[in-house]
Amino acid sequence: MKNMHLLSLFLISLLPLTLAQSNALRSLPYYQMALKTFRSIDTNRNNVIERNESIANFESFKQNPKDTEINRDWFIRRVTHVYGLNSSVASSLYNQYDQDNNGVVNETDYKLMYRAFDKDRNERLTIDEFIRADNNMLIAVGAPEPRGK
Ligand SMILES: *[C@@H]1O[C@H](CO)[C@@H](O)[C@H](O)[C@H]1NC(C)=O
Ligand SMILES: *[C@@H]1O[C@H](CO)[C@@H](O)[C@H](O)[C@H]1NC(C)=O
Numbered sequence: 001m002k003n004m005h006l007l008s009l010f011l012i013s014l015l016p017l018t019l020a021q022s023n024a025l026r027s028l029p030y031y032q033m034a035l036k037t038f039r040s041i042d043t044n045r046n047n048v049i050e051r052n053e054s055i056a057n058f059e060s061f062k063q064n065p066k067d068t069e070i071n072r073d074w075f076i077r078r079v080t081h082v083y084g085l086n087s088s089v090a091s092s093l094y095n096q097y098d099q100d101n102n103g104v105v106n107e108t109d110y111k112l113m114y115r116a117f118d119k120d121r122n123e124r125l126t127i128d129e130f131i132r133a134d135n136n137m138l139i140a141v142g143a144p145e146p147r148g149k
């Protein structure tokens with residue numbers, strides 16, 4: 001009983017902080033877009049992207065199962081279709097994904113991106129980590145701010 005009480009005090013004290021944090025996240029320009037991406041990668045819906053979910057996302061993004069990379073044209077087609085970005089912005093986004101700047105996006109780049117996004121290096125990409133990093137990428141490529149914001 002006493003522990004229950006302590007727990008509820010703890011939860012109440014945590015609440016404003018969590019809300020403040022999620023408000024800061026929600027106010028990011030590309031929050032909705034980043035959240036949509038997060039949800040599509042977090043297939044087990046535990047609100048964390050594990051390393052293998054990131055790799056599975058790479059695998060499903062490829063044009064053909066046998067490909068070892070996501071080719072630029074395919075990436076541009078998918079991104080313009082799913083996110084409504086134009087092809088020049090989509091192409092810049094491809095360059096961002098190409099973390100080692102060798103002109104192709106493959107599993108190596110996904111691993112590098114995972115490390116870069118996973119700020120605390122605990123092999124768990126939280127919604128918070130993902131949205132902030134993805135938002136920064138979309139700012140870097142000059143994506144148009146979504147309407148209705
Ligand atoms: C990731 O690994 C866990 C633990 O082995 C497994 O349960 C889960 O299905 C895997 N997810 C994907 C997307 O491969
Ligand atoms: C990704 O491509 C680079 C350059 O072709 C290559 O060195 C690297 O081994 C590739 N990574 C994988 C996982 O195939």
Ligand SMILES: *[C@@H]1O[C@H](CO)[C@@H](O)[C@H](O)[C@H]1NC(C)=O
Pocket residue numbers: 086087088089142143144
């Ligand atoms: C693509 O979209 C960006 C951002 O809205 C804009 O600045 C750019 O002019 C557009 N490019 C083309 C070719 O339409």
